[in-house]
Amino acid sequence: MSPRTKEQNEEIRLRRLAQIRKAAADVFLNKGPLLEIRDVAVQAGLGYGTVYHYYSNKGDLLNDLLWDALERAGGWPETPLEAPRVSVSGEALAGGHFGLAAAADTMNMAAADFQSESRETTAAAELGPVAAAGVRLLQLWAEDHALYLLHKLAGEGFAALPEGRSAPLSAAYRREVLAPLAVLLETERAVDGVAASGENAANSPHQLQRAEMLLAALVGCASLSLRRGKLHEEARDIVQFLKL
Template identity: 50%
Template sequence: MTPRTKEQNEQIRNLRMSQILKAAADVYLERGQQMEIRDVAAEAGLGYGTVYHYYKNKMDLLHDLMLQAMSRAEEILLSAALAAGQPAAGAAVSAGPSAEPGRGRYADARAARPAAANGTGPPQRALAVKLLQAWAEDHAFYLACRLGGEQFRPLPEAQAEPLAAAFREQVLRPLAAILGALPAADPQAPADGGEPGRRAEWLLAALTGCALAPLRRGTLRDEAVQIAAFLF
């Protein structure tokens, strides 16, 4: 038998990692802290030893799952901003990491007229729909948003603190920028309706709570518009 090349070994490794992380997200969604490596192996259709080769314990596995999910946050949130704001084609969307809420790459939503995914309603509804639909496809991102609201307390402190910092920078901060750029959902609402950062926390808390049951049922994508309409 011809030995595998280095590139083939790397492909196999990437495939195994992808299987393990996807399975871990599905298992944690159902079992939470009761998740064990053996559960992940069974869900992934891999041997226990194969999963253990990559992850010696469930906390390291959960840490990597959260870290990789948050690395996808910028692309997901930018897509959500475009869905909510519907900026004109060709509008500039660029900003450095120090952009203020309501400015930079998400700020084009400011010029948008209120429109939700079903054609009516405030732009916050379209944003909520987009997030819910993203979670329906990416369970790990849902878990990152849910556990981020809890400061990743299920993990050891040495892992939780840097994850919480990444969550603030990669999820809360851009989401606050989107919310700061959108027109008010209710023009009659009090002007002191919360800072964008605090509203970002409220939005994620409300959405993750509403999403859990339909996510477990596998119906979140179908129910996303109804959930968003209920909240907005």
């Protein structure tokens, strides 16, 4: 057997890191700061030494997990709910900004998923832009627990991280997540005939505060549904309950 190439080793490394971070997000949802590297190894189905090779402490792991999630968090207010594209063979193709559509095993399963997502898309079209964005965000949290964890810890000022790490992450979160949402909130106000304040919505303290409150409400309401594995299907009910 020929030795692996440098490219193959890098691919394995990136795949292992993604596996560890996903497991860490799942464990953190249940254990919070009590998370240990050993817990992550068990969740990931890896040896303790393997995980420890990549992360010798949970602080580094959590920091990388959150920054990695932030890279996927931008743009969701403008991302529409989409039905998965289905190939001739019946496989669902990955699509959308986050590429989270899972491949279907059979044509019947793909068709069923297509119909289900089509109904969700139609339902979302009946909502306002903020409500539709809220539904999409909740569905993303259901698919990617690290994204939920990012928003949850952001509401706590990333207190689980040392101050030297929390400050730059908070600034990036404000820029990549809160500012776009503030713009969307201001846009909806304008559509509703409410006069704009004259400030740049992305930097308006009032709109940024509204964005923070909206996300905090979604985080709180999503917690139970997420733990029960029902968040994707209950996303619209949560948004309607919050009257977004």
